[in-house]
Structures are given as C-alpha cells and as structure tokens.
Amino acid sequence: MLNYTIRRLLISIPTLLFISLVIFLLLDLAPGDPMSSIPLTVPPEVKEKMREALGLGEPVHIRFLNWLYQFFVVEPQVAWDHLFGTDFAEGKQRIISFQSRSPVMTVVAERMPQTLWVVGLSYVIGILIALPIGIISAYKQYSWFDQIGTFISMIGFSIPTFFSGVLLIVVFSVILQWFPSIYDTTHTVTDWGSFWYQVKQMIMPVSVLALYNAAQISRFMRASMLDNLNQDYVRTARAKGMSEKVVVLSHVLRNSMIPVVTVIALGVPTIFGGAIITEQVFQVNGLGQMLITAIYASDAPMVQTLTFIFAVLIVLFNLIADILYGILDPRIRYD
Amino acid sequence: MADGAAPVLNVRDLTTVFKTRSGAVHAVNSVSFSLKPGELLGIVGESGSGKSVTMMSLIGLIPAPPAIVSGEAVEFGGLDLLTATDDELRRIRGARIGFVFQDPMTSLNPVFTIGHQIMEPLRKHMGMTKPEARARAQALLELVGIPDAERRLKDYPHQFSGGMRQRVMIAIALACDPEVLIADEPTTALDVTIQAQILELMHELRAKLGMAVIWITHDLGVIAGIADRVLVMYGGQIVEHADVRDLFKQPRHPYTRALLQTVPRVRGERAERLEVIEGQPPILHAAPSSCSFAARCPFSFERCLRENPARFEVGPGHDAACFYDFDAGGPRHVG
Ligand SMILES: Nc1ncnc2c1ncn2[C@@H]1O[C@H](COP(=O)(O)OP(=O)(O)OP(=O)(O)O)[C@@H](O)[C@H]1O
C-alpha cells in the first residue's frame, strides 16, 4: 500500500505539471486584458509601465517558469516564514493578483474560511442526512418513506441551486424576513447574539447546498444498499440467526459503504472549489465567487493559481479515494 | 435409524405463494414430510421445482410479505415454526438448524474474515467469549479439513477456492452443533473431484456428529450414494417419497422414472439437467387443479387434467402422487 501510494504520488507530479502548463497556455490565449478595467483617462505610457510591473511584457515560457517558481518555492517559503517566523522569502516576488495587486495566496487564505464553513458544512450535513435516508430507503424499498425520499431527492438534484437559492431568499428573507438575504462576510462571532446571527445567515446557503448533496449521495447509498441486500451472503447471515440490525448495519452496510466512501472522497475537492453559483446567489465571499470575479477581470495569476489548486486537490482526493477503497475492500490489493 | 422415533422436523401442508408484478407464483404447494433424527433425507427435482423455497419457507428465510407462507404446522423442537416469532426463529436458525447454500463463491461476506463469519453464530447462540469462539472456529476449520486453520481464520473469502469456501460454509452451519443440517445443492457449483470430496466429508461428519440432514440436489446419482429416504419434487409438490432403495428399484411416479433415465452411467459424472424429459417445469399462477406433470407425462389421461393427484400409498413408506398405477398397468381406481 505504501509503495503504491508513493508511486501514485510520483506519477502525479508530471500530471500536475502538464495540467498547470495547459491552464497557463489556455489563459494566455484567452481574450481579455487585465488593463481593460483601467480608466481611459490613464495615458498609454502609464498603462505600458503598469503592464511591465505586472510582468506582462515577458515571453510566455518565462512567465510560466516564473509562476512555477513562485508557486512551488516562494509561496511555501512565505507560509513557512509565517508559521515559524523565519525569513526565507524575504524580498522575493510572490504571485500577485492583477486586480487587487496583493498576493494571490493571501487573498485565498482570506476567502478560504468562508467557503469551508458554508460549503464544507453543507457537505457534511448532506452526508449525515443522506446516509440514513439511503439505508432506510433501500431496506424499506417502495415504502412511503422510500417514495417520499425518492421524490425529494429528485427535486434536490433537478432544481438548480440558483433557483432554490432565490426561492429561499424570496420566501424567508423578503416575505417572512427570518434570515438575511446577503451573507455578511465581515461578521465575527463574539457572543451568543452574533453567533445566532451567523447561524441565521448560514442557514439558507447551507440548506440549498446540503439538499443538493444529500439528494445525490442518498441515491447513491440507496442503490449500493439495494445491490448488496440481494446478495447471497445476506441470506447466509440471516440463516446464521443474526438479527436484522446486524444483517443490515454490519453485513450489508459494510459492503455498501465501499463505493459510497469513494464517491464522498472524490467530492471533497468541490468543497474547496466552492459552490460558485450558490456563493453568487447569497453573495458569500468565498473561493467560488473569487474565481468568477477573477475570470471577469482577466486576472490570470489568480485564475491560474486557483484552478491549479483545484487540480491538485482533485488529483490528491482521487488518490485518497483509491487508498480508501483498498482499505475497505479486502479483495483489492495494490502491489 | 429408529423407525418409530419421533421426527425432529415435521412439515405439514406447507404452501408458499409469491406475489409478483406478473401475478402470483405458487412455488410450494401443500408439502408435507418429516425428518427423523440422524437420517439423511434427499430431495431431488429439476430447477424451479421449489426445493429451495420449501426449505427457506419453513425457517422464515423467505421475505414475507411479499411472499405468503402458510400451512398447518412446521413442528420443530416443540415449536410451530409457522407461528413462531422472529426472535424464536432467529434462535433456531444457525443454532439448531444449520444451512449450507448452493453457491460458495457468493455465500460468504467478502469484507469479513472467515474467522469473524464462523465466530458470529458462536458468540450469538452459544454466548462464547471471543477467545472461546476463536478456539472453536479453529477446531471447526480443522474438522472440515482446512489445513493451517489458525492462520486461515484471518483470511478473507476471496483467498479460498470454491471447494474450500464450501468447507467454510459447512463449518459455519455446524458451528453450534445443530440437530438438523439443510444442505441446498452444496456441491452443484463445484467441479467433480471437489464435489466428491465434499460428499465424503459430509458422510464422515454425519457419522461423527449424528445430526439429521436434508440434502437437496438435482442429481439422483448423488442421492443414491448418501440418502436414507428420498423426496422427489415437481411443480412445488412432493410427487414421490420412498426409501432410497425402493425409489431406485420401483419408481412409482412417471417423473421419477424419467429422472432415473437421466442418471449418468459413469459414476460421479454430472447429470445433465434432465433434458431427456421434453418440456419445461411449470410456473404455477394458481394452486394446482390438475397434475402439474400432465403436459410432459407419457401416461397422462383424462383424469390427470381434471384433478390434482393426492399422494397415494404404493408400498410401506412409499407414496406417489399419480393416478397411474404401475403395478396394475392402468389408471388407479382408488381416491
Ligand atoms: N422471490 C421470488 N419471487 C417469485 N418467484 C420466485 C421467487 N423465488 C423463487 N421463485 C419461484 O419459485 C419456484 C421454485 O424456485 P426454487 O428456487 O425453490 O427452485 P429449486 O427447486 O430450488 O431450483 P434450483 O435447482 O434451480 O435451485 C420457481 O418457479 C421460482 O421462479
């Protein structure tokens, strides 16, 4: 297993380098000019200066290597310095956002908590809702519980989040005025009152995303349970006199969780990616929203860095999913 | 075999109906038989004749609903299994009645070790501690002839061959010293040499442990070698019942006679699935109102289409459900 993991990690290095190159070239080819948002009154010579300051004058391969160096050497050094008070990164050029003129990673670190809280929490809640629903729906197939579950999950993944999100805003913010319609990113929790406000502003975006996640995962869990409930080993367990609890929650569940755990692991990178649309609807200042604004502003370093981080996460969680699979299923041997 | 001894299992008028979307399927129709202590009762019949459903019905392994299991009584250990609670049934299954199923490749849970699966009933029914159960599990593996038992307890099913897995299944079935062992085509999925080994093993174990065995097969050749008495099933009914010698010497049902013609001449060779008798076994959508073998029977006459024959006594301990009297060479006049 360890060998396999190391081998996979090594293989992912060229893969990721290739991905970063492709992203870089695509962004380079894309139309759009970071200077386009500069007021027309700024004289052309000044604009040219600004371009150079942003490193836009260099040929493409130099800019790419530059980015690689900054991403893999400078930024880790900065993080290291930050943690241990050293000064390795002293005076080195970091990856700078065209828009805000501040280091990309600083902005990412600022935005990350919003996304992790809202999207991450909705993922966790979605899973916690989905697993029992999937298990019961399968065990009591075609019961009213299963029928209702099926109906709700159909709604869950057929209604786009921009619709359900706006619907919630109209009902609960505009009509009932229970929850704020705009997520206040600057809000800090200091006491019970502010904690309650934080809960209130999170309820709607988290529910929208949790419903969506729960819909998909519960269907998956149900299908996997159904697959296993008809297996011969289930009959064997019953013939041994095992209670239904042991049969379902030990024998069947243990087998059914294998593919579900994999799917859940593969879904984790999407948390970091943020739920772009939901963040837009509720104006959560998360990574997803930042990516969208960066794309509009042709902020190549920001888009490049963010997409590359997502790529790393996807590759990493693919590996984690495979390893989990190997741990959960004794039939799988990675040698 | 003490002839007068009270039967360990007495099945009276067992009937199982499946409610399916395409109508009812009467899989077991008024089956009655008894099992004496220590005897080996063979049950033969081609695929779909209701052998498995009969056995699973009497111990509550058929999910009901949707199926309907009814009858006069299934007497076992002073209890009527048809009216027993789920809890009472669970205390009998795996403890006092052991099961071995047809397909060893799928009958074991792939994600649990063999040891765990053998220990489960021991801990549940015999209240053993883990070390006690492990010691007994090891002894059981040795009993069924698996070498290096201590180490193999930690192995998973996929690390065993088909024949070895069937031995494990037998070990599980024997774990709690059952009074009755029900073996549902335990050798069908295995190749001929392994089949012979398993048969040999069962022979030995029965002599050693003295339990009563119900051995289901579609292979009369196997029955000839091991059974004391035989039930022949067709269309969910018992069509003939006799001591093994009588059955081979004087078969009294046209279906049994046809079966006997298909017994392979070379011993041990697998019987082809009764292709000699033209036609298919019926799927009954209603309780039988005529002889279910009539469509394939060379002796059928008008009464056979009007009435379902009862089991007529044709000799001591020998009965056949047929209107044709082979001793008289013409239609039976009784009944
Ligand atoms: N769950 C079910 N729903 C509907 N019909 C069923 C179900 N299980 C079994 N049957 C039907 O009951 C009949 C008897 O099946 P059973 O499995 O007992 O046959 P069998 O004698 O054991 O055959 P085999 O030798 O193939 O194991 C068949 O016609 C089958 O189609």
Ligand code: SF4
């Ligand atoms: S009752 Fe009639 S049809 Fe049925 S087996 Fe006997 S002779 Fe054949």
Ligand SMILES: [Mg+2]
């Ligand atoms: Mg069967």
